Amino acid sequence: MNYRDVFGEILADHHESPRNWGVLPDCTRVEQGYNPLCGDKVSICLLLDRDSSGSERLARCTYEGEGCSICMASASIMSEMIQGKSIQELQGLIEAFREKMQGSDEVFLLPAEDSGEDITALYGVKRFPVRIKCALLPWTTLKKGLEAAHAK
Numbered sequence: 001m002n003y004r005d006v007f008g009e010i011l012a013d014h015h016e017s018p019r020n021w022g023v024l025p026d027c028t029r030v031e032q033g034y035n036p037l038c039g040d041k042v043s044i045c046l047l048l049d050r051d052s053s054g055s056e057r058l059a060r061c062t063y064e065g066e067g068c069s070i071c072m073a074s075a076s077i078m079s080e081m082i083q084g085k086s087i088q089e090l091q092g093l094i095e096a097f098r099e100k101m102q103g104s105d106e107v108f109l110l111p112a113e114d115s116g117e118d119i120t121a122l123y124g125v126k127r128f129p130v131r132i133k134c135a136l137l138p139w140t141t142l143k144k145g146l147e148a149a150h151a152k
Contacts, residue, residue, distance in 0.1 A: 008121075010073075010118050010121035011069060011070065011073040011121050011122070012069065012073075014072070014073035014076035014077055014118065015069040015072050015073045015076070018063075018072060018075070018076045019076045019077075019079055019080045020060075020061060020062045020063060020076065020079035020080065020083075021062065021063065021064060021076075022045075022062050022064065023043075023045055023062065023064060024045040024046075024047050024060060024062050026047065027045040027046055027047045027060075027062075028046050028047055028048040028149055029045075029046045029048070029145045029146075029148055029149040030043060030044070030045050030046075030145070031043070031044045031046070031141050031142070031144050031145030031148060032141070033065075033137050033138065033140060033141030033144070034137075035067070035071075035133055035134070035137050037133070038067070038068065038133070038134065039066075039067060040065070040066075040067030040068060040071040040133075040134055040137050041065050041066050041067060042063055042064075042065035042067070042071065042072075042075050042137055042138050042141050043063060043064045043065055043141075044061065044062075044063050044075075044138065044141045044142055044145050045060075045061065045062045045063065046058060046060075046061055046142075046145050046146070046149060047059045047060040047061070048087075048149060051086075055086055055087075056086065056087045057084060057085065057086050057087070058082055058083065058084065058085055058086075058087075058090060059083075059084070060083065061078075061079045061082055061083060061142075062079065063075045063076075063079055063138065065138075067134070067137075068131075068134050070122075070125060070131055070134040070135050071134040071135070071137050071138065073121070073122070074122055074134070074135045074136075074137070074138050074139070075137075075138035077118045077119050077121070077122065078097075078119075078138050078139060078142065079138075080118070081093070081118075081119055082142070087146060087150075090142070090146060091143075091146070092109050093109055093110070094139050094140075094142060094143045096108070096109035096110050097110065097119075097136070097139050098136060098139065098140075100123060100126070101122075101125065101126050101132045101135055101136055102126070102132070103126055122135050
């Protein structure tokens with residue numbers, strides 16, 4: 001099995017068996033994302049709370065949507081990766097992922113390509129510029145949702 005096959009399997013697994021799929025009835029914020037160029041749609045549900053020190057954290061994130069396998073796998077991988085993170089950590093991860101998808105190799109907040117973590121399967125998407133927006137849609141929707149939750 002080669003490097004590409006492993007990444008393809010990870011993305012297929014997240015697409016076929018999505019993690020954190022569904023709607024949170026008591027969520028803090030629901031944000032919709034849509035890419036009119038390809039038709040990908042994603043709805044991100046965020047449940048924010050405060051930890052013992054008073055810092056705001058993402059207690060839970062779920063999503064629903066329809067679109068290509070890259071977009072849906074990205075949402076699934078993202079939803080697993082961000083649970084329990086502080087708002088500052090989330091902002092850093094969103095920016096780091098955007099930079100990685102735009103070709104930067106000097107991204108320190110994300111796992112290395114050889115780490116074996118599921119998010120690394122998305123790194124190869126940057127070789128296909130037309131598909132980068134597919135991978136980014138859940139992340140940009142998360143960013144919009146966090147900004148809107150704090151604008152209240």
